[in-house]
Every structure is written in structure tokens, then in C-alpha cells.
Amino acid sequence: MFFDWYLPLFFKKKKVKKIKKEIKIILSKLYNKLYFKNNFFVHRDFHCQNLIKVGKNVAVIDSQDALIGNPAYDLVSLVDDVRIKTSHKIKNKIYDYYLNKSPRNITINSKKFLSDFNILSVQRSLKIIGIFSRLFIRDNKKIFLKYIPYAWRLLDLRMSSETFVELRKILNTNIPKKIKRKKIFK
Numbered sequence: 600m601f602f603d604w605y606l607p608l609f610f611k612k613k614k615v616k617k618i619k620k621e622i623k624i625i626l627s628k629l630y631n632k633l634y635f636k637n638n639f640f641v642h643r644d645f646h647c648q649n650l651i652k653v654g655k656n657v658a659v660i661d662s663q664d665a666l667i668g669n670p671a672y673d674l675v676s677l678v679d680d681v682r683i684k685t686s687h688k689i690k691n692k693i694y695d696y697y698l699n700k701s702p703r704n705i706t707i708n709s710k711k712f713l714s715d716f717n718i719l720s721v722q723r724s725l726k727i728i729g730i731f732s733r734l735f736i737r738d739n740k741k742i743f744l745k746y747i748p749y750a751w752r753l754l755d756l757r758m759s760s761e762t763f764v765e766l767r768k769i770l771n772t773n774i775p776k777k778i779k780r781k782k783i784f785k
Contacts, residue, residue, distance in 0.1 A: 600729025604736060605747075609778055618773050625766045629718050632762070633669060634711035641668035646680040670705060671716040672723075679720045679753045681727055681746045687756075720757040721766070724750045751779040 602619040610618070642649070643664040651658045674697050678690050694716070698709060705712050728750050731743035758767045 600733060601725040602729070604729045604732040608732060608736075609774075614773075618769065621769050622766065625769065626722065629721070629762070629766070633715050633718060634708065635669050635671065635705070635715050637668045639668060639670040641666055641670075641672045643668070643672065643676070645673035645676040647677070647683060669715055669719060670701070671712060672719050675716055675720045675723055679724065679757070681724070681750045681753060684749060714762065717757045717760060717762065721754060721763065724754040724757070748780050
């Protein structure tokens with residue numbers, strides 16, 4: 600989505616193809632670093648808008664994309680939801696609450712879980728930037744454009760570790776801050 604819908608807004612096909620090739624190699628390396636196996640139920644669209652209070656309980660809706668996946672994915676969806684800006688303190692509080700309620704194999708491997716969380720957050724943010732660009736281009740839904748700069752901020756936040764040096768370099772070299780902050784494209 601990122602390569603097919605976002606990058607073409609700013610770059611010619613040749614440059615898009617070059618960036619796509621470089622980033623896909625790096626993303627493959629990052630995915631190979633994921634520690635936890637895909638053996639957890641994953642909603643894949645787990646965020647506040649899909650949670651409904653029913654009496655004293657919370658119901659989850661919109662589960663048609665659910666599958667078996669990495670245990671960090673739904674937490675990423677909730678903590679790094681681009682439609683709701685939250686402080687680092689709130690993000691950390693939700694993350695810590697999840698970790699405290701998690702199965703033992705996650706808590707004893709908390710550093711590996713955090714690494715998986717960051718990798719999946721980066722992947723998801725790139726995907727969301729692409730999806731929101733597609734909604735703008737294909738469906739004329741301009742409302743989603745306002746979320747793209749925050750998605751870039753989340754990407755920068757999650758790419759702060761050494762794990763993301765190569766990806767950070769390619770993104771920062773090819774996509775200037777001016778473009779990342781842009782809310783209206785055309």
C-alpha cells in the first residue's frame with residue numbers, strides 16, 4: 600500500500616521502484632527478526648473504534664480480518680492508533696498493562712516482545728500511510744489525510760532503536776520532513 604499509493608503521490612515511477620526495492624529488502628530482514636511465532640488470535644483491526652461497552656463488559660466488533668498471528672500485533676493497533684493521539688505515558692501504561700496480563704512466555708521474553716512490537720508498529724504505520732493515501736486517491740476521502748503526519752511521527756518513534764538504522768536512512772534520505780508533514784496532497 601505504501602509503495603503503490605503513497606510514494607507515487609510525490610515521486611516518478613522509477614524512483615518509487617528504487618525505494619520499494621530497497622525497503623522491501625530491509626523489511627524482509629526485519630520480519631526475520633520477529634521472535635514470536637504466529638500462534639495467537641489476532642483481530643488485526645483492534646482499536647478504540649472497534650471496542651463497544653456492553654454493560655460492564657467490552658465487546659469487540661469488526662473481526663472479519665482476524666487470523667492467527669504475532670501476539671504483539673493487536674497491541675500495536677491499539678497503542679499506535681493513528682486516529683487517536685496519546686501521550687507516551689498513556690502508550691507505555693497500556694503496553695505495561697498488556698505485558699502484566701500476558702502469558703508467561705511473553706513476560707519472560709519481554710525484550711523480544713518489545714522488538715516484535717516495534718517491528719510490527721513500523722510495518723503497520725507504513726501500511727496505514729498507504730491505505731489512507733488510497734482512500735484519498737481512489738475514494739476521494741480527504742479526511743484520512745490528516746492522520747498521515749501522525750503516522751510518520753509514530754514511525755519515527757518506533758524506529759528509534761538500532762534495529763531500524765537502514766530503514767530510517769532510506770526513508771529520511773528519500774522522503775523529506777516537508778513531505779512527511781504534508782496534510783493535503785493535491
